[in-house]
Amino acid sequence: MDQEFWNFLDTLLSDSQVEIDRPKGSAHPRLPDLIYPLDYGYLRGTTTVDGGGIDLFIGSQAGGALDAVALTVDLYKRDAEIILLLGCTETEKQIALDFMNGASMRACLVRRGSGIDWLYSRRSVRHFQQKPIPDDIVRRVLETATWAPSAHNAQPWRFAVLTSLESRDRLAQALGEAFRRDLLEGGLASEEVEKQVSRSRQRIQQAPLAVLLCQYLTVGDTYPDADRQQYEHWMGMQSVALAGGYLLLAAWSEGLGSVWMCAPLFAQAAARQALSLPETWQPQALILLGYPDKIPTQRPRRPFNEVALYF
Ligand SMILES: Cc1cc2nc3c(=O)[nH]c(=O)nc-3n(C[C@H](O)[C@H](O)[C@H](O)COP(=O)(O)O)c2cc1C
Secondary structure: OHHHHHHHHHHHHHOOOEEEEEOOOOEOOOOOOOEOOOEEEEEOOOOOOOOOOOEEEEOOOOOOOEEEEEEEEEOOOOEEEEEEEEOOOHHHHHHHHHHHOOOOEEEEEEEOOOOHHHHOOOOEOOOEOOOOOOHHHHHHHHHHHOOOOOHHHOOOEEEEEEOOHHHHHHHHHHHHHHHHHHHHHOOOOHHHHHHHHHHHHHHHHHOOEEEEEEEEOOOOOOOOOHHHHHHHHHHHHHHHHHHHHHHHHHHHHOOOEEEEEOHHHHOHHHHHHHOOOOOOEEEEEEEEEEOEOOOOOOOOOOOHHHHOOOO
């Protein structure tokens, strides 16, 4: 049924002429301080509740594919509308949403193929806007991560949420020192070591939010032999990693970019000490979060038949 909805919209679009009456950079007719961040217009020969045509934003992507619409509610005009987003990159979709979410209006995004296709759209984002993430969104993303499956339903994930710059600095400093030691021991030239350490530190400091993903060590079954005990620990790690994956996807669904950084795994004691975490919290990864500065292009995947065997 979803697919038919989009097919019908495609038909409407292909049968109509796009009219851009408010080009990017022009002012809103009623609110002159509001400047259109993208080309804005309507579909000629269509109608909506306010008597005009169906509105649309047009992004920079060639071909202008229709892969999302915004649903809006305006308490001043007392109406609700659908606005098409044509050829918009992820960043432009966010810009359009930010533009619509103001004054008396609220908007949300509905994507084409918001089921499985949407999973393909996630990217690791390493550069963020300096815009804070609202507390309720942070909470929702973390809570969603706790709905990952876990061995014995032990839920061994723990999150150290670094909202302050000071805490991110402290962790970045500690990880940087451990990273420097490892690189020097590995025989890398000191100039290159400093370059890599400072890049990693800046990345952490510049993210508006960081979550140190930890494994709580005292949950899980106890076995008499070392092998089974190790597998039990691995099951815990697998569960924590799943929560991490949920977290990345939950963030993406909120318009947030994120990247998984492995540094704390290599400097567990330093990370734990920097944040005065209990011994039972084993640092596994650092996840940086923020509104994307720009969405990176897709990283390639191995050919499917190389990674799957059918029996
Ligand atoms: C376990 C794990 C460790 C990773 N460590 C790092 C890291 O330390 N630094 C980094 O920039 N990206 C790191 N990444 C992100 C990967 O580089 C990224 O997922 C991969 O290149 C594919 O890109 P995509 O996520 O945009 O599809 C890590 C990802 C995973 C799952």
